[in-house]
Amino acid sequence: MSRNDDSIWWRDITKNNLIDDFVDSGFSGCFSCCCKNGKNILFWHSLWLGDQSLRELYLDLFDMSTIKNCAVADVLIWNNGKHYWELEALFRGGDATVFSDGAATDFSIGAATFIAVAAVRGLSCWPRFCADVNSYIPIELEKDNFVWRINPGKEFSVSSVSNIINDSKSFVWPTHLFILLKVMWELKIPPKIKVFAWRFFIEKIPSKDELLKRGVTSILNKDCVFCGNHPEVISHLFFNCHVVKEIWKNMYGWLGIKEVLNGVNFLDFGVIQDKVKNANHRLKINIVWIAIIWCIWLMRNSIIFKGEAFCCDVVCSNIIFLSWRWLSFGYSKFSAIYYEWFKLPLSCSKAI
Numbered sequence: 001m002s003r004n005d006d007s008i009w010w011r012d013i014t015k016n017n018l019i020d021d022f023v024d025s026g027f028s029g030c031f032s033c034c035c036k037n038g039k040n041i042l043f044w045h046s047l048w049l050g051d052q053s054l055r056e057l058y059l060d061l062f063d064m065s066t067i068k069n070c071a072v073a074d075v076l077i078w079n080n081g082k083h084y085w086e087l088e089a090l091f092r093g094g095d096a097t098v099f100s101d102g103a104a105t106d107f108s109i110g111a112a113t114f115i116a117v118a119a120v121r122g123l124s125c126w127p128r129f130c131a132d133v134n135s136y137i138p139i140e141l142e143k144d145n146f147v148w149r150i151n152p153g154k155e156f157s158v159s160s161v162s163n164i165i166n167d168s169k170s171f172v173w174p175t176h177l178f179i180l181l182k183v184m185w186e187l188k189i190p191p192k193i194k195v196f197a198w199r200f201f202i203e204k205i206p207s208k209d210e211l212l213k214r215g216v217t218s219i220l221n222k223d224c225v226f227c228g229n230h231p232e233v234i235s236h237l238f239f240n241c242h243v244v245k246e247i248w249k250n251m252y253g254w255l256g257i258k259e260v261l262n263g264v265n266f267l268d269f270g271v272i273q274d275k276v277k278n279a280n281h282r283l284k285i286n287i288v289w290i291a292i293i294w295c296i297w298l299m300r301n302s303i304i305f306k307g308e309a310f311c312c313d314v315v316c317s318n319i320i321f322l323s324w325r326w327l328s329f330g331y332s333k334f335s336a337i338y339y340e341w342f343k344l345p346l347s348c349s350k351a352i
Helices: 007-018 059-064 087-091 111-121 126-133 158-167 175-186 191-201 208-213 233-239 242-255 269-275 278-304 312-330 338-343
Strands: 031-034 076-079 082-085 145-148
Touching: 031 087, 059 087, 082 126, 082 233, 087 126, 175 191, 175 278, 208 312, 233 242, 233 278, 242 278, 242 312, 278 312, 312 338
Parallel strands: none
Antiparallel strands: 031 145, 076 082
């Protein structure tokens, strides 16, 4: 079950249950839901009515639904402690209120809407669908819980996720992405940074284009905060923007790795794993690489939310300091002082 003291990994996995882009991927099939108020459980996709989702059980109804990613609470009406299921709203985009007797209260609904609802009611599975949903008794004032199905004891553990990644190569992502995630997972960096890196590699960080895909309409300016000349997509924000390229160029020169990697290869985390044969150097480069994308993201947020001005030198200084700090705290054999790391990053503390 989900508790207040759960790990950030468990909270992140269950939270992604309500993100559209995780519906057909990720870990949603690895946990079942104990529906209470229904605010954190997807109506069609989550496992809250048995071992199959309603999408799987009633595929014809799901295909006809105009609201495919709503929460259970979105089709619930509460009145003085009593609940009513507003199931027909699933098939007309929520453009009217339907009470338990099925009577619409908005008479401006178009003919196409009534035809769609009538077609749904005409399906042989409609009575069974209504009976299944109505058989469930939600609890208005209690929060939803989640049960991790992978472990026999139903308790979530980070090691069980690691086993999924190691043992199920075709579980969600292609093999090359599994390799990158495994490398990242094994780095001794703060958990918060691992969560960010995980989202980065699977392209689920909340960049402007991703938020727009999820239906966020409050974004007034969808352009890159650094150059202002291109929509803020992940590839541009972190790699292709001419402003960000200066950061990568400076860090590439600081590391002094031109003999093993060219500037283009340095942008590719996967190529680094193939090209850099020295394990000590590869570990340091990996941590610097993660620090780069993290500091780019922090600068991006500072510009948007704090009105700060971009400064390449500040970003680069933060990257150098954070990577040194992560190595110092995460690896007991890393003994370099900051000055040594700043001057000769790959040569200092050769044994890690």
